[in-house]
Amino acid sequence: MKVIDDFFKRNNFDYKIDIEYASSILLEDMKKGLESNFETASSMDMIPLWKNLPDSVPKDKKVIIIDAGGTNFRAGLVYFDKKGVPEIISFFKHPMPAIDREMTNEEFFDSIAEYLEPLRDEAEVISFCFSYAVKIFPDGGGQAIKLSKEIKLPHIADCKINEGLLQALSRKNWTRVKKVIMVNDTAAVLQSGIFSETNEQRFDSHVGIVLGTGLNSAYIEYDKIEKLKDTEFYNKPQIIVCESGKSNKIPQSKFDKNLSENSNLKNEYFLERMCSGRYLGELCSIALRTGAAEGIFSPRANKMLLNSRNFSSEEISLFLKEQNHKKNIFSDIIDSGAVSADYVKIYFICKCVFERAARLSAAVIGAACIKTGKGKSPDRPICVSADGSMFLKGFLIKERIFKSLHTCLTEKKGIYFVLKTNDDAVTLGTALAAFLN
Template sequence: MLIDFAYFEENLDMFINEMEKGLAGENSSLKMLPTYISIDDIPEKRDSVIVIDAGGTNLRIALVNFDYSAPSISYFMRYPMLGTKGPITKDEFFSTLAEYLVPLTGKSKKIGFCFSFPADIVPNRDGRVIYLSKEVKIDGIENSLLGEPLKNSLAEKGFDIENIVILNDTVASLLGAKAVYGSRVFDSYTGFILGTGTNSCYIENNFNILKSEYLKNKPGNCIINIESAGYAKAPRTPVDDSFDSLTEKPGEQLFEKMISGAYQGGLLLEFIRAAVANGCFSKSFEEKLAAVSSLESKEIDDFCYYPYGDNKLAHLSKDNEKDLVSLYELVDAFFERAAVLSVVNLAAILKKTGTGKNPCRPVCISAEGSTFYKCKLLNEKINYYMIEFVRRRLGMYCEFVKAENSTLYGTALAGLLD
């Protein structure tokens, strides 16, 4: 199934409209959060930076060095994310985190802190926690700042820190590409996450950030965290709505539920059930499907690589070639839509900013996430539509890069800021 350009362009304009409303502080499904980080403010002279990367599973501590501007890691430790092995208090969180940093005393006075949970970034680049994922339990941390109390905990241990910069993983990915590919000439940079969840960020001119009194009259630019998972204007089907009603938070993160890995299996299973209800498959297929209660993204990939193999979806259509072809075509169409929506997100950034018009200066898209890189049909379709619609039809050029240690290096780059 090929999606026509008119459909793409219509959705592209809707996405840009939501971006503009979010920047103006109007009602929008895109939060368009300023990070107060300008890529132009990163100093040429780069010292060592302490890096904290707090994710849903792991907590990583590193010392990143910028020798001759190229980043390297001279210290690295990995711990279970605090609050994943049982509830802890906010004070315990900061005290334990400070203890983990003690071995780096005297190595640097700057910290970059990648916090992969929703946080409201304030002009001094501290961050106020909005909420945590259900797997992480830190009592009392919601609505708390991150940098200031950590700085205080470190001071109690005799650790003098000048500055702590808070950012999220998508922004760190963008900056990671800048750190690793700094010798390349790019028109701009974009961060794109498509894994368990999805998000994107980009560089916006300050005068377009109308909702920020601090930024709108300040020369320069700022990285904007789009929070694209919440985009709510993508065309939806009754199957999308029925699946959404089964999720933990109906009505939220609608875009993420249409394209990301965490929801892939459940949503595709609902589409297969709907196709069966409409008589698209044999009675035998219908009977086998009744025994399937769940579907994982890996099981979809197993089928895409081995439609005649020993896997859950292949078994549904075993010995029935018509069912097999129909199922593959359904899966193909499912990923076609996800690919086009992903490209809409990325093309909206290029079109809104007017970047990527020179093939010698493409926009660098720092892409992260297992769904983007490992999902067979999705990856090839994203690349197809980026060429067909973005390059050939819109005349905009970009390049996907996978920067080594992008989160650690990007967080370190942010930590260099005063």
């Protein structure tokens, strides 16, 4: 496929990006984000949560959980029984507020309060997983730093999210809830790893990765954190949410720069746009239109691709999985009678976009594992808990990530890990967050 390779080179698109190289770049950015001058030194926020995992799980406790994500709003009630085994008693899902239209803060929190009505006063604590960059305070409160995933809340940074929800519940005459604890979704996924431990399998540390609508990672920092030097948490191990998707250190292709120019946050979340489900379909579409503009397809395909819509990540992933040249999302554009050159070129371009996303996601995880300094024995590996629609369902994403990590971490660096997924990772991790020290 020399035509495609030359096309990629002209557009600075490196789908075979070296994972060790990418990990080292991200690791350096992470280290700078923990320094005293972090606000100017790093493109990642490196948010401390002021908490570490507990020695034991809570017992005979209830907590209301909220998972406010990039697409869906989920809520439920979790009960830890007398042995500490969690049970999801009730659970429901709604569209995420402020996705389809702009909202004021009060409208946003009132919408959440309406969603929560079936759980009125079922527990004293709400654990609120807000899947965006949030500054977490030592008391468990939180304030939005920057919103990605095209959510429309222009003034959300002007308030504390936990206080805004408590005020909305008060307007709805709730009486029992005393506290709202904020947690990031990636930290929740990390925390869910504790439920994967058994007497036979103990972990040396934990890492969380969410690759869905967005991209983020979290890990446990064991060294002194210079930006916390004047606090009591300076020398205490704690969970750090990296905000990996904000990293701007990985070289961008012309496709990436085109995508950034049309984003609401064109000067931020560069890595997220290179990897996550919110953007991969559009990135493939941009690459295909660029190829058409350069004339790499047949005249008919060039003309039709130039005027084609943006395909979603799910559509592209399904196209790659099915490998059906006769009936697919591009059937109106390319000849369906045989495996044409146009089909092969389109398939290869889309496959390479997903390949790079998997490699960069593996680099994010690899950097977090290396930063823990743990996992030096196969008997006590690092537990990498992973979640997100792109990780779980994206074309060969999970498989490529595992293979890349095994080569980069275990074979080359002697760092052992296990990759865990749990359908209820965010729910269980969010519930556990309410009881962390």
